[in-house]
Amino acid sequence: xxxxxxxxxxxxxxxxxxxxxxxxxxxxxxxxxxxxxxxxxxxxxxxxxxxxxxxxxxxxxxxxxxxxxxxxxxxxxxxxxxxxxxxxxxxxxxxxxxxxxxxxxxxxxxxxxxxxxxxxxxxxxxxxxxxxxxxxxxxxxxxxxxxxxxxxxxxxxxxxxxxxxxxxxxxxxxxxxxxxxxxxxxxxxxxxxxxxxxxxxxxxxxxxxxxxxxxxxxxxxxxxxxxxxxxxxxxxxxxxxxxxxxxxxxxxxxxxxxxxxxxxxxxxxxxxxxxxxxxxxxxxxxxxxxxxxxxxxxxxxxxxxxxxxxxxxxxxxxxxxxxxxxxxxxxxxxxxxxxxxxxxxxxxxxxxxxxxxxxxxxxxxxxxxxxxxxxxxxxxxxxxxxxxxxxxxxxxxxxxxxxxxx
Numbered sequence: 001x002x003x004x005x006x007x008x009x010x011x012x013x014x015x016x017x018x019x020x021x022x023x024x025x026x027x028x029x030x031x032x033x034x035x036x037x038x039x040x041x042x043x044x045x046x047x048x049x050x051x052x053x054x055x056x057x058x059x060x061x062x063x064x065x066x067x068x069x070x071x072x073x074x075x076x077x078x079x080x081x082x083x084x085x086x087x088x089x090x091x092x093x094x095x096x097x098x099x100x101x102x103x104x105x106x107x108x109x110x111x112x113x114x115x116x117x118x119x120x121x122x123x124x125x126x127x128x129x130x131x132x133x134x135x136x137x138x139x140x141x142x143x144x145x146x147x148x149x150x151x152x153x154x155x156x157x158x159x160x161x162x163x164x165x166x167x168x169x170x171x172x173x174x175x176x177x178x179x180x181x182x183x184x185x186x187x188x189x190x191x192x193x194x195x196x197x198x199x200x201x202x203x204x205x206x207x208x209x210x211x212x213x214x215x216x217x218x219x220x221x222x223x224x225x226x227x228x229x230x231x232x233x234x235x236x237x238x239x240x241x242x243x244x245x246x247x248x249x250x251x252x253x254x255x256x257x258x259x260x261x262x263x264x265x266x267x268x269x270x271x272x273x274x275x276x277x278x279x280x281x282x283x284x285x286x287x288x289x290x291x292x293x294x295x296x297x298x299x300x301x302x303x304x305x306x307x308x309x310x311x312x313x314x315x316x317x318x319x320x321x322x323x324x325x326x327x328x329x330x331x332x333x334x335x336x337x338x339x340x341x342x343x344x345x346x347x348x349x350x351x352x353x354x355x356x357x358x359x360x361x362x363x364x365x366x367x368x369x370x371x372x373x374x375x376x377x378x379x380x381x382x383x384x385x386x387x388x389x390x391x392x393x394x395x396x397x398x399x400x401x402x403x404x405x406x
Contacts, residue, residue: 009092017087020094026085031096032104033057035077046073050081050096059083061098070213071103071112078104109209113216116243120218125225126246132230134250134262137269138198140167141262142229144187147172151205151234151255158259163266169197175204180214188223200227201258202244203234215242224248234258356389363387366394375400 007015020026033050040046044063049056059081073079082100087093103111120126141159145152147170159166173187174180184202191200202224204212214220215235224231224247233248234255245251252258302309348354352362363372366383378384378397386393 010089013087013089013092016094017089020085020087028082028084030080030082031057032078032080035073035079036075038073038075046098048073050079058093058095059098060095061101065099066101069101069112070109072115073101077111080104109213113243116216116218116221117246120221120243120247125221130225132249134230134232135198136264137163138166138263140169140196140198142169142171142191142194142197142200144171144173144184144191144200144202145204145255146175149175149205151203154256155201155234155259158256159263161265162260163263166263169194174214176207176211176214181217181220184214184217184220185223188220188227191229192227197229199262200229200231201234201252201255201262202231202248203252203255203258204236205255206237206240212236212240212242215244217243220244221247232258232262353389356387359389361386361388375402 031050033052036049036051036056038046038048044066046061046066048059048061050059051057061081061083080102081096081098083096083098085094085096088095124130143152143155145155152170156168156170159168171187171191174183188200188202191197203215212235215233221243224233224244230250231248232250232252233242233244234252234257235242235244236254238253238257250261252261298304356362363384363386364370365372365378366385370377372378372384378400380397380399383394383396386395
C-alpha cells in the first residue's frame with residue numbers, strides 16, 4: 001500500500017496562495033460592494049469588508065494607497081475598488097488588497113466635497129455672521145493666483161481700468177496639481193502677515209473639477225478663515241462652486257467679477273461726488289433762504305419794533321391774574337369760614353356749658369373731687385360743690401333720696 005503524503009497547514013496555505021497569485025484574473029480586478037466594519041488603524045492602514053446581498057470579502061488598503069483618497073470611507077458607502085486577491089498566510093484567509101477606490105453613484109470628488117463641506121459647516125466656518133465687510137475704497141489689493149494664467153491678467157486689467165491708482169500685489173501660487181494646496185496655504189499665510197493689504201483676491205480661471213480641486217482643500221479653507229484680511233474668492237466660472245467660495249467673505253463668479261467687486265469705478269465715484277456736491281449746494285441754499293425768512297420775520301415782530309406794547313400787554317395780564325387770585329382767595333376763605341361755623345355749632349352742642357345754660361348743673365364731692373351721677377354715691381353730712389350756669393354753690397348734704405324725677 002502506497003504511503004499517503006501529509007501536508008502541513010502552511011504548505012496548503014502557500015500552495016493556495018501561489019495558485020491565486022498566478023491567476024491573472026485575480027491580480028487585476030474591479031469589485032463593487034458596500035463597505036462594512038470599516039476601521040482606520042493608527043498605522044494609517046484601512047481595514048474593512050465589502051459585501052453584497054449574499055457574500056462578504058475582507059479588504060485592506062494600505063496607507064501608501066489610501067493617502068490619495070479624496071473622500072473618507074465609512075460604513076454603508078457603496079464603492080468600486082481595484083486591487084488583487086491574495087491569501088494572508090497568518091490567518092489562511094483570502095482578502096482583497098485595494099489599490100484604488102471610487103465612490104459609486106455620486107463620484108469620489110463630489111462625495112469628498114460634501115463630506116468636507118458638512119464638517120466645516122458644523123464648525124461654523126461658513127457662518128454669515130463671520131463674514132467681514134469689504135473696504136469701500138481699498139488702496140492695496142493682494143492677488144493670489146498663478147502668475148502665468150489668464151486670470152491674473154484679467155484681474156489687473158479690470159482693477160486698473162476701474163481705479164488706476166490702486167496698488168496691486170501679486171502673490172504667486174500654484175492653483176492646480178498635488179502641491180497646489182500647500183502653495184496656496186503658504187501664499188495666504190504670507191498675505192495675512194502683510195499689514196498694509198486692504199483686500200485679498202484668491203482664485204484662478206476655469207477648469208475641470210480635478211483642476212479646481214486645490215480650492216476644496218481643508219487646509220486652504222482653514223487658512224482663508226484665519227486670514228485677517230477680507231477675502232474675495234474667484235475660482236473658475238459662475239457655475240463652479242468650491243469650499244473656498246463658502247469660506248471667503250465674498251464669492252465672485254469669475255476672476256473678472258472679483259476685480260469689479262473689489263473696487264468701485266472712478267468715473268462712478270466722481271459722478272456720485274458731483275451729484276452729492278450739487279445736492280449739498282441745493283440744501284445749503286434752501287437752508288439759507290429759510291433762515292433769511294426767519295430773520296425777516298423776527299425783525300418785523302412787534303416785540304422788537306414796539307416793545308412797549310408787549311410790556312403793557314404783560315402788565316394787563318399781571319393785573320388780571322392778581323384780581324383772579326384775590327377772588328380765589330376770598331372764595332376759599334368764605335368756604336373755610338362756613339365750614340368752621342358748622343364745626344363750631346357741632347362742638348357747642350356737645351359742650352357742658354351749653355348744658356348748664358339750659359338749667360342743668362354739675363355736682364362733685366369736695367372730699368375727692370369725684371363727679372356725682374347717683375345719690376347713692378354720697379352720704380348725709382358730706383360737702384359738695386354745685387356748678388351752675390352762673391356761679392357755684394357750696395352745700396352740705398342733709399338727706400339723700402333715690403326717687404327719680406319723672
